[in-house]
Amino acid sequence: MKLIERNEGYMLTEDDLIRYGRQILYPSFGQEGQEKLKRSHVVVAGLGGLGTSASIYLACAGIGHITLVDCDRVELPNLNRQILYCEEDIGEKKPFSAARKLAKLNPSIKITPLFERVTEDNVRDIIGGAHVVIDGMDNFETRFILNSACVAEKIPFIHGGVYGLFGEITTIIPGKTPCLACIYPAAPEKKLKPLPIFGVTPALIAILQVTEAIKLLAGFGNLLTNRMLYINGEGMEFTIADLTKKPECNICGGSKLQ
Amino acid sequence: MNVKIHINWYLQRFTNGQMVVETAGQNVGECLENLEVQFPGIKEELCVGQGELDGPYQIYIKSTNLYTTKLAKPVKENDELAIQFIGGGG
Ligand SMILES: [Zn+2]
Numbered sequence: 001m002k003l004i005e006r007n008e009g010y011m012l013t014e015d016d017l018i019r020y021g022r023q024i025l026y027p028s029f030g031q032e033g034q035e036k037l038k039r040s041h042v043v044v045a046g047l048g049g050l051g052t053s054a055s056i057y058l059a060c061a062g063i064g065h066i067t068l069v070d071c072d073r074v075e076l077p078n079l080n081r082q083i084l085y086c087e088e089d090i091g092e093k094k095p096f097s098a099a100r101k102l103a104k105l106n107p108s109i110k111i112t113p114l115f116e117r118v119t120e121d122n123v124r125d126i127i128g129g130a131h132v133v134i135d136g137m138d139n140f141e142t143r144f145i146l147n148s149a150c151v152a153e154k155i156p157f158i159h160g161g162v163y164g165l166f167g168e169i170t171t172i173i174p175g176k177t178p179c180l181a182c183i184y185p186a187a188p189e190k191k192l193k194p195l196p197i198f199g200v201t202p203a204l205i206a207i208l209q210v211t212e213a214i215k216l217l218a219g220f221g222n223l224l225t226n227r228m229l230y231i232n233g234e235g236m237e238f239t240i241a242d243l244t245k246k247p248e249c250n251i252c253g254g255s256k257l258q
Numbered sequence: 259m260n261v262k263i264h265i266n267w268y269l270q271r272f273t274n275g276q277m278v279v280e281t282a283g284q285n286v287g288e289c290l291e292n293l294e295v296q297f298p299g300i301k302e303e304l305c306v307g308q309g310e311l312d313g314p315y316q317i318y319i320k321s322t323n324l325y326t327t328k329l330a331k332p333v334k335e336n337d338e339l340a341i342q343f344i345g346g347g348g
Contacts, residue, residue, distance in 0.1 A: 048348040138348035163314065163345035166268065183323060188314045188344045195347040202348065228323075230342050235267030241342060242321045 010039045010064065015108065020062050033218035034062060040217045041065040043130045045118055045146055047072075047094040049081035049202025050160050050209070051136025056084065057210040058134075059102040063217075065110040066102070069126055070094040071117035081199035118142050123149040132213045135159045136206070138195075140187030147172070147180035151252045158212050159183075160205040164196045165233030167205040170224055170243060171212045174252065177225045182246035182254060201233060259333050261289055264340040272300040286317060287329030289339065304341070314344045 012035055017024065020034050042063050044051045047070035058066050074082075074089045074097055082094075089097045095113030102111050116122060118137075123145050127133050133150055135158060137143045143159070150157040150172065157172040159180055172179055208229070215221035230239045245255040260282050265273050273279050274297075281296060283289035287309055294301035305313025310328055317324050318340040324331055333339070 046348050050348045136348050138346075140346060160348075161345035162347045163343070166343050167345045168342075178323075184316075184344070186310075186312070188312070188316075188346055197347055201345075205345075228342075230266075232267050232343075235270075237267055239266075239340075239342070241318050241323065241340065243323050 010035060012038065013108075016062065019106075019108070023061065028220040029218055033220065036218045037062045037214065038064040040132070041067070041130045042213060042217075043067040043069065043127050043133045044136050045069050045126075045133055046136030046138060046142075047082070047084070047098050048078070048136060048138050049162065049197060049199060050206045051134070052082045052084040052098060053203040053206035054134050054136060054210050055098060055102060056105065057207060058213065059106045059109060059111075061210065061214055062106070063109060063213075065112070067112040067114060067126065067130065068095040068098050068102075069114045069116060069118060070098075071115060077194075081197055081202055083199065083203070118145055120145055120148075124153065127153060127155055130155055131217055133157045134206075134209050134213065135161075140184065143180060144187070148251050150174060151179050156216055158209045158216075160202075160209050162195075162197055162201040162205055165198055165201055167201050167231045167233075168228055169205050169208050169212075169231075170228045171216070173223075173225055178243045178245045178254075179249060179252040181251040182249045183228070183243055185246070198233075201231075204231060204233070259284060259335045259337065261333050261335075261337045261339055263289065263293065264338065266341055266343050268343050269300060269303065269341060272297045272303065283333065285330050285332045286319070286324070286339070289333060290329065314346060316342045316344055318342065 024034050040063050044055045072094050074085045074092050084098045084101045093115045095115050099111045099113040151174045154174045160169045226243050228241050228243055248254050263279050281289050281292045283292055304315050
């Protein structure tokens with residue numbers, strides 16, 4: 001994991017102290033925590049239900065640099081859950097539409113929109129230098145590409161997935177926790193395509209992903225590592241299952257490297 | 259081997275609302291075969307094909323992940339299994 005270094009250019013301004021005042025009051029966070037967020041770079045990979053909700057709270061929290069990656073344009077069926085887009089944005093490239101809204105929400109942060117499909121060829125360029133990658137993907141093929149690159153670059157990867165009123169989340173720290181390939185040996189194919197989704201489910205998972213990112217970047221609290229939280233909004237059941245490394249994971253080396 | 263299986267809410271329509279059911283088998287696959295006899299239809303929903311899980315479900319034994327989709331993993335007497343549903347969308 002990359003250590004976030006102190007740098008004079010990232011000291012908090014008077015405006016920062018006012019804007020983030022309520023979270024700076026939190027004892028285990030404080031001004032030091034806010035400075036760490038200001039020096040942080042987070043990549044939001046995928047700007048659907050998860051990515052739009054996550055990027056709003058990352059921007060509000062004062063993450064200094066947010067990269068937004070997606071290769072789609074806004075469509076009407078997105079609008080039940082992808083809350084950064086309006087009807088007038090239909091047809092616009094998602095990263096640019098999202099970046100415009102976030103810049104209004106918080107003009108003091110840097111936002112880099114990338115209208116690209118994440119592939120094995122470009123993934124290291126997209127996530128290189130980031131402190132955290134948020135999984136906002138809607139398919140396992142790209143998730144596995146991101147997972148492999150995060151393991152290689154030693155960047156924490158906060159995995160989230162949703163279906164209907166169900167969702168799951170875990171925080172992957174390369175070298176310390178199981179990676180995505182340990183947890184899911186094969187991409188689970190769904191019978192229903194497109195997947196049914198209510199807007200509230202990705203919002204709930206995304207907010208937990210950002211909660212994990214804030215704690216991880218500022219260095220406090222307990223993370224959802226080595227555990228998967230399953231959320232069942234229909235039965236209103238929240239279940240945590242323990243995760244262990246796959247003995248011979250071909251991505252992270254698994255438990256045999258311990 | 260007698261085992262308990264914790265059934266996630268989405269699958270409880272097959273188990274008449276039961277959250278925990280008892281079944282038996284030497285490995286995970288056999289337990290699922292017996293579950294199908296008790297609760298017809300559940301195996302198809304779990305997408306058990308060619309001795310592997312290929313659907314949006316994940317099975318834990320004693321709340322630890324199976325590491326694999328293969329169902330040949332042996333179970334012990336009184337093991338507790340849990341079937342979880344994987345969202346996967348974004
Ligand atoms: Zn692994």
